Amino acid sequence: MQTLSGHTDQVLNVEWAPFNESILASCSQDRRVNIWDLSRIGMEQSPQDAEDGPPELLFIHGGHTGKVCDFSWNGNDEWTVASVSEDNVLQVWNMAEEIYAEDVEELMETEDEEENDTLEDDELE
Numbered sequence: 001m002q003t004l005s006g007h008t009d010q011v012l013n014v015e016w017a018p019f020n021e022s023i024l025a026s027c028s029q030d031r032r033v034n035i036w037d038l039s040r041i042g043m044e045q046s047p048q049d050a051e052d053g054p055p056e057l058l059f060i061h062g063g064h065t066g067k068v069c070d071f072s073w074n075g076n077d078e079w080t081v082a083s084v085s086e087d088n089v090l091q092v093w094n095m096a097e098e099i100y101a102e103d104v105e106e107l108m109e110t111e112d113e114e115e116n117d118t119l120e121d122d123e124l125e
Helices: 104-124
Strands: 011-016 023-028 033-037 057-061 068-073 080-085 090-094
Touching: 011 068, 023 068, 033 080
Parallel strands: none
Antiparallel strands: 011 023, 023 033, 033 057, 068 080, 080 090
């Protein structure tokens, strides 16, 4: 059993990501949506990284001013989430790829592919 510590108030909802069995999100009365990567539990961290939370805490969305009542993963865009708060605000947001990319090489490969696609599109015009 694992305990995930990152919220400072009551957790209201937890949902697994539809695209990855080790990713889940939680929302709380603390006005946050936390994204967790369970595959990172126990990973070593630098002291600087440890200041941001445990290694399994991938991202904190702190854009709401009221408690976050619910959220939903976008089934068509893996890292896009919609969240709603008790102050009647709906936010649709996603994380920068740098946050969830497996490593720098994966990120660079993606950027190279996008650049090549752009060059090919330019050649067609």
